[in-house]
Amino acid sequence: MSAIYENVIVVNESERYFEIPQNKIAFYDMMWKNVKINYENKEIISNFASQYKEALIDNSVIFEAIISEIGNLHDFHGHIEYDCSYEEFTDANGGKAPIVGRKADFIIGRRHFKKWRRSLATHL
Numbered sequence: 209m210s211a212i213y214e215n216v217i218v219v220n221e222s223e224r225y226f227e228i229p230q231n232k233i234a235f236y237d238m239m240w241k242n243v244k245i246n247y248e249n250k251e252i253i254s255n256f257a258s259q260y261k262e263a264l265i266d267n268s269v270i271f272e273a274i275i276s277e278i279g280n281l282h283d284f285h286g287h288i289e290y291d292c293s294y295e296e297f298t299d300a301n302g303g304k305a306p307i308v309g310r311k312a313d314f315i316i317g318r319r320h321f322k323k324w325r326r327s328l329a330t331h332l
Contacts, residue, residue, distance in 0.1 A: 238273060239286030243316055244296045246304030253294055255281040258312045273312035278305075292316045 236257035245254050256278040260271035277284075295317030298304060306314065313322050 234284060236276065236284060236286045238288045238290075238312070239281065239284065240290045240292055240316065240321075241281075242294055243292045243306075244294050245306065254278060256306045257281060257284065257286060275306045275308055275310050275312055278308060290316075295319075 237260050239255060239257045241255045242253055243256065244251055246252075247254070257276055258273040259276045261274050263270050263272050296304070297306060298315045299306065299310070300313040300322075315321070
C-alpha cells in the first residue's frame with residue numbers, strides 16, 4: 209500500500225513506460241499485394257494500401273479511396289485484400305507506380321479499380 213501512496217511505481221517505471229511505441233495503423237481499408245510496379249525504371253514487386261477519406265460532392269459526404277502507403281507492408285492487413293499475382297500496375301494517367309495521396313484509380317493486369325467510393329446515407 210505504501211508503494212501506491214509514495215508513487216514508487218511511477219517513479220521507478222516511468223522510463224519503461226515512455227519506451228512503449230505509439231499505436232500505429234495495423235489495418236488499412238484496402239491492400240493490394242504482390243503488384244508489379246516500375247519504380248525508378250526498375251520493375252519490382254511491392255504492396256500498397258488505401259484509406260477512405262471524406263469528400264463533399266454534390267452536397268453528399270462521399271468516402272473516396274486514396275493511396276496511403278506503398279512498400280513491404282507485411283505486418284499490416286487490409287479489410288479488403290487483393291493478391292495481384294505479380295500483375296502490372298498502371299494508373300489512370302499511364303503511370304507505372306502508385307503515388308501516395310492520389311485517388312485509387314488504376315489497372316492491375318486486366319482488373320480496373322476505379323472510383324472507390326462509399327457514400328453516407330445522409331445528404332447535406
